[in-house]
Amino acid sequence: MTVKEGDIFISKLERNFFGAFRILKTNGKTTFTEDIECFLVCITQYIGIEKPKIIDKEICKILIENRFFCNNKPAIGIRIQKGLENFEYLGNVPLNADEKKYKIKIGDGSKGCYPFYGAFDEKFGQDAFFEWRWKNEKEEFQNEVEKDKIKSQKRAEEYRKRNMKPKKMMDDQSFWEVIEKIDWSRKEDEEKMLPAIKFLANKKVSEIKQFQENLTYKLYLLDNKENAKNIGENSFENEYFSADYFLYIRCCVIANGKSMFESVIVDSKKMPKDLDFEPILYLSSSAYETKMKKDFEYESGCDYETYSNIKGWE
Numbered sequence: 001m002t003v004k005e006g007d008i009f010i011s012k013l014e015r016n017f018f019g020a021f022r023i024l025k026t027n028g029k030t031t032f033t034e035d036i037e038c039f040l041v042c043i044t045q046y047i048g049i050e051k052p053k054i055i056d057k058e059i060c061k062i063l064i065e066n067r068f069f070c071n072n073k074p075a076i077g078i079r080i081q082k083g084l085e086n087f088e089y090l091g092n093v094p095l096n097a098d099e100k101k102y103k104i105k106i107g108d109g110s111k112g113c114y115p116f117y118g119a120f121d122e123k124f125g126q127d128a129f130f131e132w133r134w135k136n137e138k139e140e141f142q143n144e145v146e147k148d149k150i151k152s153q154k155r156a157e158e159y160r161k162r163n164m165k166p167k168k169m170m171d172d173q174s175f176w177e178v179i180e181k182i183d184w185s186r187k188e189d190e191e192k193m194l195p196a197i198k199f200l201a202n203k204k205v206s207e208i209k210q211f212q213e214n215l216t217y218k219l220y221l222l223d224n225k226e227n228a229k230n231i232g233e234n235s236f237e238n239e240y241f242s243a244d245y246f247l248y249i250r251c252c253v254i255a256n257g258k259s260m261f262e263s264v265i266v267d268s269k270k271m272p273k274d275l276d277f278e279p280i281l282y283l284s285s286s287a288y289e290t291k292m293k294k295d296f297e298y299e300s301g302c303d304y305e306t307y308s309n310i311k312g313w314e
Contacts, residue, residue: 001081001084001085003023003026003039003081003084004023004026004092005023005024005025005026005094005095005100006022006023006092006093006094006095007022007023007089007091007092008020008021008022008023008044008052008054008059008089008090008091008092008093009021009022009084009087009088009089009090010051010052010087010088010089010090011043011087011124011125011126011128012125013047013125013126013128013129014126014129015129016049017047017048017049017128017129017132018046018047018048018049018050018051018052019043019044019046019047019052019125019126019128019129020043020044020046020052020058020059020090020125021041021042021043021044021087021124021125022041022042022044022059022060022093023039023040023041024039024040024041024042024076024095024099024102025039025040025102025103025104026039036080036081037080037081038078038079038080038081038104038116039078039079039080039081039104040076040077040078040102040103040104040114041076041077041078041079042062042063042074042075042076043062043063043075043076043125043127043128044058044059044060044061044062044063044128045058045059045061045062045063045064045128046058046059046061046128047128047129047132051088051090052090053090054090054091054093059090059093060093062074062075062076063075063127063128063131064131065127065130065131066131066134067130067131067133067134067141068134068145073109074109075127075128076102076109076114077114077115077116077117078104078106078114078115078116078117079117079118079119079120079124080118080119081120082118082119082120083119083120083121083122083124084120086120086122087120087124158310160303161303161308161309161310162310162311164220164301164302164303164308164309165301165302166213166214166216166217166220166300166301166302167213167300167301168210168213169210169213169214169217170207170210170211170213170214172214172258174207174211175211175214175215176257176258177199178196178199178200178211178283179196179254179255179257179258179280180257181195181196181198181199181200182195182196182255182280183195183196189277189279190279192279193279193280193282193283193286196283197283197286197287197290198287198290200283200284200287201286201287201288201290201291202291203287205288205291205292208284208287208288208291208296209284209298211283211284211287212284212298212300213300213301215254215280215283215284215304216300216301216302216303216304217300217301217302218254218261219247219250219251219254219304220302220303220304220308220309221265221309222250222253222254222261222264222265223246223247223250223304223305223306223307223308223309223312223313224268224309224312224313225312225313226268227246227250227264227268227271228241228246228306229268230268230269230270230271230273231245231246231249231271231272231273231274232272232273232274232275233273233274234274243305243306243307244306245276246306247278247281247304247305247306248276248277248278249271249272249275249276250304251276251277251278251279251280251281252272252275252276252277253271253272254280255277255280256272256277260272281304284296284298
């Protein structure tokens, strides 16, 4: 298939609309396409319920995108020829003097550079329809995109939760050694935690992260429906059940040491009743901040928030 500058192709858009795109430059070579010819292509302003005609004025005007954060961005990009054969050829309108000045340079869309998009996919040209919606159905369009974004985030989060896997953890003996430093003889929670914080702060940064990984994983293992049913007055299925409070009760299990944790893993009825200990959540961050004098930024392989252990709630 021979392609010339000024060639125009018809694109099929949503709701049975038609659009068009035009070849601005051929015979391009880039670092991405050293052995393959690539084109500079623009989506045109044409959109209609009938196929465009070569005499339509809009087919020679470059679409300017303003939806969401586009901000007057010309719909121009670099493509390789693959997939172009799936579009209907309309005809050729020779480039004018200004259009002949375009060059094939990869970049972010500024200073005469354009993004590289690869092959022509079957939905190429839809930007014209999206811009039509922005002008004619803006509020409805924005609401749909926001709903799709939320659904996508939920799907991604569910996938993440279903595939949670802990990273490298501190060995259990060392982990429980830190927990045993909690001083229950002291009155205030901060005072109780101080010996454990100091003890962990004297370890390597990698060990602090590995401690956090072990803590998070143990909280994750405790996150299940049967445990939630055995926490006392505000147990699961009670109208006052709190996801946060269940997390703090799971913290209490670990804060009370290896024996309690292992007994609860075996028997949910051993869950502490109406007792919580939130401060253990901040043990790693406090130790890190004590050691490094800056915020603790670490993302564990698992999530300790209630309902994260999807299988435990099925």
